[in-house]
Amino acid sequence: MGTPHEDLHPTGTQDRPTTAVRVTVRTAERMRDLGRRLAPLLGPGDLVLLNGELGAGKTTLTRGLGEGLGVRGAVTSPTFVIARVHPSLTGGPALVHVDAYRLAGGLDQMEDLDLDVSLPESVVVVEWGEGKVEELSEARLQVVIERTVGTTPDADDDARVVTVTGVGPRWALVDLAPLLEA
Ligand SMILES: Nc1ncnc2c1ncn2[C@@H]1O[C@H](COP(=O)(O)OP(=O)(O)OP(=O)(O)O)[C@@H](O)[C@H]1O
Numbered sequence: 001m002g003t004p005h006e007d008l009h010p011t012g013t014q015d016r017p018t019t020a021v022r023v024t025v026r027t028a029e030r031m032r033d034l035g036r037r038l039a040p041l042l043g044p045g046d047l048v049l050l051n052g053e054l055g056a057g058k059t060t061l062t063r064g065l066g067e068g069l070g071v072r073g074a075v076t077s078p079t080f081v082i083a084r085v086h087p088s089l090t091g092g093p094a095l096v097h098v099d100a101y102r103l104a105g106g107l108d109q110m111e112d113l114d115l116d117v118s119l120p121e122s123v124v125v126v127e128w129g130e131g132k133v134e135e136l137s138e139a140r141l142q143v144v145i146e147r148t149v150g151t152t153p154d155a156d157d158d159a160r161v162v163t164v165t166g167v168g169p170r171w172a173l174v175d176l177a178p179l180l181e182a
C-alpha cells in the first residue's frame, strides 16, 4: 500500500464507480504507453471521458490509444474541429476523438456534428467531456489527469497522476489492472 500506482479498488453497483485505478505517469512517452494499454480494454460503443487542465496530457493519451487501436492517422489536438474520425486499419472500431472544450451545447451539438460514423460502432473519446456527453452511453470510462508538481517534495513538472474509473454495468467486471505500469 502507499504508492499511488498500487491502488486498485474494485467496488460498486450499477451507475456508480465500479473499478478504479490510479497510476503515476512520469513522462509523455509513458502517457502514450498508458493509451496503448487502454486500447485492448475498449470496444465498439465505449465512451471515454478525458478531463484535466490545459496541457495535462489528454491528447497525448489519446494518441497512444489510437496507436493501440490501430487506426488511421496520427491523433492530434482537434483545435479547429470539434471531432475527428480515425477509421480502423485492422477491422476494429473507429476512434472518434472529440474536443468538447467549445461544445457549449453539450450532447445536442454533438449529435448535430453529423459524423460519418456510427457512435455505437466506435470508440468515442471526449476531451473536456465531463458534464456534457455522459448521456451518450449508459456506461463510461472516466479518466482524470492531474499534475503533481508542488504536491510532494519529489514531484516534477512532467509527472501526472491518472485516475481511471469505470462507471456503469459495462465496467462492473472489467479488471483495469492492465493499466498499471508494466
Ligand atoms: N507525463 C506526461 N504526460 C503527458 N504529457 C506530458 C507529460 N509530461 C510532459 N508532457 C507534455 O505535456 C503536453 C501535453 O499536451 P496534450 O496536448 O496531450 O494535453 P491536453 O490535455 O490534450 O491539452 P488541451 O487541454 O490543450 O487539449 C505535451 O507537450 C507533452 O509532451
Ligand SMILES: [Mg+2]
Residues within 6 Å of the ligand: 058, 059, 060, 077, 078, 127
Ligand atoms: Mg488536447
